[in-house]
Amino acid sequence: xxxxxxxxxxxxxxxxxxxxxxxxxxxxxxxxxxxxxxxxxxxxxxxxxxxxxxxxxxxxxxxxxxxxxxxxxxxxxxxxxxxxxxxxxxxxxxxxxxxxxxxxxxxxxxxxxxxxxxxxxxxxxxxxxxxxxxxxxxxxxxxxxxxxxxxxxxxxxxxxxxxxxxxxxxxxxxxxxxxxxxxxxxxxxxxxxxxxxxxxxxxxxxxxxxxxxxxxxxxxxxxxxxxxxxxxxxxxxxxxxxxxxxxxxxxxxxxxxxxxxxxxxxxxxxxxxxxxxxxxxxxxxxxxxxxxxxxxxxxxxxxxxxxxxxxxxxxxxxxxxxxxxxxxxxxxxx
Amino acid sequence: xxxxxxxxxxxxxxxxxxxxxxxxxxxxxxxxxxxxxxxxxxxxxxxxxxxxxxxxxxxxxxxxxxxxxxxxxxxxxxxxxxxxxxxxxxxxxxxxxxxxxxxxxxxxxxxxxxxxxxxxxxxxxxxxxxxxxxxxxxxxxxxxxxxxxxxxxxxxxxxxxxxxxxxxxxxxxxxxxxxxxxxxxxxxxxxxxxxxxxxxxxxxxxxxxxxxxxxxxxxxxxxxxx
Numbered sequence: 001x002x003x004x005x006x007x008x009x010x011x012x013x014x015x016x017x018x019x020x021x022x023x024x025x026x027x028x029x030x031x032x033x034x035x036x037x038x039x040x041x042x043x044x045x046x047x048x049x050x051x052x053x054x055x056x057x058x059x060x061x062x063x064x065x066x067x068x069x070x071x072x073x074x075x076x077x078x079x080x081x082x083x084x085x086x087x088x089x090x091x092x093x094x095x096x097x098x099x100x101x102x103x104x105x106x107x108x109x110x111x112x113x114x115x116x117x118x119x120x121x122x123x124x125x126x127x128x129x130x131x132x133x134x135x136x137x138x139x140x141x142x143x144x145x146x147x148x149x150x151x152x153x154x155x156x157x158x159x160x161x162x163x164x165x166x167x168x169x170x171x172x173x174x175x176x177x178x179x180x181x182x183x184x185x186x187x188x189x190x191x192x193x194x195x196x197x198x199x200x201x202x203x204x205x206x207x208x209x210x211x212x213x214x215x216x217x218x219x220x221x222x223x224x225x226x227x228x229x230x231x232x233x234x235x236x237x238x239x240x241x242x243x244x245x246x247x248x249x250x251x252x253x254x255x256x257x258x259x260x261x262x263x264x265x266x267x268x269x270x271x272x273x274x275x276x277x278x279x280x281x282x283x284x285x286x287x288x289x290x291x292x293x294x295x296x297x298x299x300x301x302x303x304x305x306x307x308x309x310x311x312x313x314x315x316x317x318x319x320x321x322x323x324x325x326x327x328x329x330x331x332x333x334x
Numbered sequence: 335x336x337x338x339x340x341x342x343x344x345x346x347x348x349x350x351x352x353x354x355x356x357x358x359x360x361x362x363x364x365x366x367x368x369x370x371x372x373x374x375x376x377x378x379x380x381x382x383x384x385x386x387x388x389x390x391x392x393x394x395x396x397x398x399x400x401x402x403x404x405x406x407x408x409x410x411x412x413x414x415x416x417x418x419x420x421x422x423x424x425x426x427x428x429x430x431x432x433x434x435x436x437x438x439x440x441x442x443x444x445x446x447x448x449x450x451x452x453x454x455x456x457x458x459x460x461x462x463x464x465x466x467x468x469x470x471x472x473x474x475x476x477x478x479x480x481x482x483x484x485x486x487x488x489x490x491x492x493x494x495x496x497x498x499x500x501x502x503x504x505x506x507x508x509x510x511x512x513x514x515x516x517x518x519x520x521x522x523x524x525x526x527x528x529x530x531x532x533x534x535x536x537x538x539x540x541x542x543x544x545x546x547x548x549x550x551x552x553x554x555x556x557x558x559x560x
Binding site for chain 1: 341350353380382385387393471476512536
């Protein structure tokens with residue numbers, strides 16, 4: 001039961017929900033950059049919430065399936081074909097042994113998740129199958145996939161695929177078999193400018209008035225030097241009022257820190273657990289996955305919000321997500 | 335002590351803005367108490383050099399309406415708990431080979447301190463050090479208790495690659511690089527031990543509060559232990 005990598009794409013790796021409770025040892029949660037799209041990819045193929053999937057970035061891989069499989073490609077809109085036919089996105093697709101799934105460029109957004117019924121059957125490391133590139137552990141040999149890699153699927157992946165396809169009344173025997181419903185996109189950029197909510201960080205007052213204004217007024221671009229650790233933002237240089245040293249202190253997903261060069265860095269899933277740069281802002285948790293979907297060069301603006309507003313935004317986003325996920329789960333129960 | 339949110343998913347309680355070894359030692363005991371009493375939606379309790387962060391699991395079904403308020407109250411209650419007999423931390427000996435091949439910045443440290451290499455090694459290995467924090471990268475310890483004569487600033491230009499296991503000094507501390515990464519501290523030697531191993535329990539060689547002694551070893555011993 002396996003999945004062979006014919007072409008790896010730009011950056012394809014195994015991800016899940018990451019590791020909890022280890023930050024005092026310098027280990028961040030990590031996990032999928034867009035947890036909503038990741039969760040839908042699993043739900044669409046009938047998996048439980050945290051099964052390992054492939055995270056595909058900007059330019060996708062070409063894969064060959066050794067057995068029948070039920071898959072879903074969910075998140076960014078990728079050019080994708082299955083044995084030459086357009087692959088329907090954001091929905092379960094039953095494919096047959098020997099099928100080739102070829103993904104190309106991301107047309108909208110930057111990250112998608114390929115869920116497979118039964119999950120990717122790798123041994124968890126420190127409680128998770130997610131790949132942590134900076135230290136080279138987890139996932140498939142602690143690294144991004146390369147051509148020739150063979151990923152193990154669940155031993156009963158083919159049986160699960162047929163069983164679940166039956167539930168969905170997908171027709172057997174056709175090369176491409178899918179449904180007429182799909183998962184909604186909750187995190188893809190909708191306008192030319194993404195609006196990302198952020199709270200003032202605990203060192204906001206350390207920046208001069210012009211920089212404080214510029215942070216929320218300016219338009220920023222995602223630098224090509226961005227990765228899963230941090231998104232570097234191109235825009236006006238932010239200047240500090242003082243040169244006080246900061247004792248290295250904990251950082252979070254969504255912390256925006258400003259090194260000496262004045263160019264802010266938004267900390268993403270694989271960020272360092274502590275840092276000594278001033279924190280100008282903290283991005284609202286609901287909007288971190290939306291930032292994660294922006295491609296290099298994409299424009300964004302920060303909208304100031306309060307802690308209470310960020311919590312409310314998160315609750316509302318969570319509700320939309322939960323109701324969509326229940327809707328998908330219901331398809332497998334009927 | 336001052337509590338501030340780090341976004342809606344965490345808070346930071348700052349106990350000291352400057353490096354204070356007494357405060358840092360107290361933080362380890364506080365972190366232990368908080369961990370024992372923390373509800374399930376508090377996912378991480380992270381003591382750092384001068385404070386303590388609590389991280390919240392925003393997807394947890396028991397997450398309260400105002401997590402910052404509840405977590406702040408919990409921390410304040412924990413501070414009222416009488417200080418337990420201070421956990422002394424484990425004693426760990428870290429073998430270090432200070433040979434020139436590994437001591438990339440020995441010359442610079444010698445020039446800045448006016449001490450020769452033998453004296454630098456003697457001073458680095460003479461005193462007991464203590465792990466103040468594990469952070470930045472998996473298993474990376476920040477170790478206090480550096481001999482005052484070895485106080486040197488960070489290198490003006492960081493190295494783009496510091497070999498795994500390198501022991502380096504700056505900011506009145508020592509650090510051990512668990513992986514080959516970029517770093518700006520002054521490298522004095524290298525340990526053959528694996529600083530971080532995800533398949534070991536605990537994965538981190540050193541834990542906050544550990545009392546560390548650096549033991550000088552010869553090159554042959556380094557190879558034997560590797």
